[in-house]
Amino acid sequence: MVVTEKPIIEVKNLSFKYIDSQHLVLDNINLKIYEGETVLILGPSGCGKSTLALCLNGIIPHAIKGDMKGEVIIDGVNTKYCSLHELTQKVGIVFQDPETQFCTLYVEDEVAFGPENLCLSKEEIEKRINQSLKQVELLKHIKTRLDKLSGGEKQRLALAAILAMNPKIIIFDEPTSNLDPSGTNNVFSIIKKMSEDPTKTIVLIEHKIDDIIDIVNRVFIMNANGTIIDSGPPREIIERVSEKYKELGIWIPQVSELAIFLREHYDILRNETIPLTVEEAINFLDKLNIIEKLTRSQYMIKKIEKPSEVAISIKDLEFRYPDGTLALKRVNLEVLKGDFLAIVGGNGSGKTTLALCIIGAFPIPKGRVYINGKDITSMTRYEIAKEVGYVFQYPEHQFIEAKVFDEVAFSLKVRKVSLEEIEKRVTNILKLFSLDKYASSNPFILSQGEKRRLSVATMLIVEPNILILDEPTFGQDEQNSRYIMELLKKLNEKGKTIIMITHDMNLVAKYAKTVAVMSNGEIIFNGTVEELFERDDVMNEAKLFPPPLIRLSRILKHKYPNFINIKYPEAIIEMIINEENRFTTI
């Protein structure tokens, strides 16, 4: 990284309000970013990070009107007095959704789109296509149709389309949040490569920063009011997040979280700097002599008592889409009552299709799917819904009523529950989900986190014993995710069976009891979380990656045979307390 004196991005007292809105999205933002830097912007969901990105590339104020105050200086020019097409050649944005940022059908055309708009010659366009596709390693797909690309490839293509404009600054606005683990890895590796180029300045907006924080030079923290409240080198910022900005809902790397827990517990670590990567975490943990004692022989994992009853049983289920593609190949799965099952696997591996088959959303043959021993083909929609609640990935898809209260009451109304009973139950559940103040609001105006909570509430109102959730933490910040997951954990402890589809291996490690791994429409693994992390073959086939703490545990295992997995940051404290108690009781 080469840092020059002159900032390439300078934002002075920037405030912005959308034309139809009452409140400021951005409030008095000041920042300087230097050429060649890689910076990260962190903040709770909906805090205005994306709006800031649009201010940097000139879409605001040129294409989106609103009330903009203050100045944005890009490479020496004020965005207000510079045409949009000049700005697009200085700043490019890779957006979150791989689908909606494309406007053509083929890889080549997509990359050509920008240069074509700039009226470049055919030869120049071809040259740029080749160069930028080479940089993102997609040259072999030059003639491929867009819908044949995987999610990770699509995001790399989006980057190539930006690179073809030759910008000095590239903004990534949550580029991996729609991707599966292998897609995420794929995109991160390209970003890492790009960050080594001293002529490119990278602005990264990302939630899950475990695998990217090591390339970041500086971090900016935004609060919910759209103000930048802090900035500095990643290590310092991560420390301050854990001290001062807990309520912002910012994810910090798991290894850092682990270290912070340990530091609170041990005085000898008080002056140690916190680690950001797995490698650094090893050195950090080496300072602690208790670590080597955390071995399997001394600390036994609590065995899950196996309840005998089966909640869901799937036998030889095959499913074909009408166009003939085999979506599920002879799937066999048993889910026990009280289980917390995670279904994992890449995009398109059949996870959602399988889950939808369980609730009878597709026509399937008799004798394939049983809920509590009953064949679902013999059950009505209401009977199934009484047993199984299903929370979709996009909460909006499920909303039927115009008011939050009616939305929750809907399932009770169709079941002809008395009005007083409905009133009582709905009020209770809205309180439980902290949605009571929105009872008469329209579901569509809620925030992402509130929408998700509402969709869970609508499913829980009829008290089903089984709850299926498709990506329950999709698009949620740290606080909302934790809220939902802790709620699921509580429900599970009360005896509900939870099935969750997810890409997030951290969630799997922390909350799931068992895991089913899907790949190409088949279940290639079904067992406990512990077992899965031992099975490299399965992880590789399904293109999954162990979460950072499992990677850390594995390295420690080389040092201390029998060392057990640290599944989530808080777990280490429990482990250590157990170990100390054992020591004092002897």
Next chain:
Amino acid sequence: MKKIGLPRYRTFEYLEADSFLHRLNPTLKFFITIIIILLGATILDPLPLLIFMFIGLIMIFIVGQIPVKVYLKVMSFFLFLSTMYFVFYSIIYSPEAPPAFQFGRIARETIIPHIEFRLGILRVTSEGMYFGSAVALRILNTLTWAMMFIFTTHPKLFIISLIQHMKLNYKVGFAIFAGYRFMPLLNSELESIRIAHAVRGYGEKTTLKGRFKEFMRYTIPLFASAIRKAQRTAIAMESKAFGAFPKRTYLTDVKLNKIDVVFTLLFLTIIIALYILMIKLGLIRSLIISF
């Protein structure tokens, strides 16, 4: 975005191949298609329509090299539909009814001899069959030519050709194109909304009114997400300097070769000559645009 639900059954779209029709300038091909479909719409006699359709089939299978299987896959539903039309008109025609109520009025005024026979309680007439087959063939002819165009024309090249040769504003062209791209996205979105509502006990209404009400419920989330998606696409396009200049360049230029023009003129001359000839020969008796 993750696809939930059943993917669209996509058969009625561009098929990649390298034939004369594929290479023919899309705008000229569009003219040929429209002119033949319009001419066909004026005819209500089976034989001329059959001849037009036959030419269409030669174009599709021989000149365009489209597999018969693909054609039949799309046509199967319409073959059924036009058979229904044929049956319907064959039994509905009544020579005794006042002329305003006679679907086959035109046929009656022709030289078709009146023959009738009974199938149970139904009376089948020769005039009805004549008219019915004409209507059925008109549907099939229209579709055959439409398929000739759609199967052999890349949507992108068609739009570019309209921009380059018809002076279509490129912003309008890309708007059409964006709509085309959005269709499958919206389709899978609608499917997942339908499933999401069904899970909650919605979507089991059987009455027409109930179904309409349900459909209206789908539209709110569908529009909400369609608008959001369209906005995102617009922002992404403008971020790549879309609309910066009154003109833009294209990686792939659509060619307007001499041979294309010659072929189109020659082909249309033959078709129009054939049309006039058929009128002169008395094969086309009725020139009415109606169904």
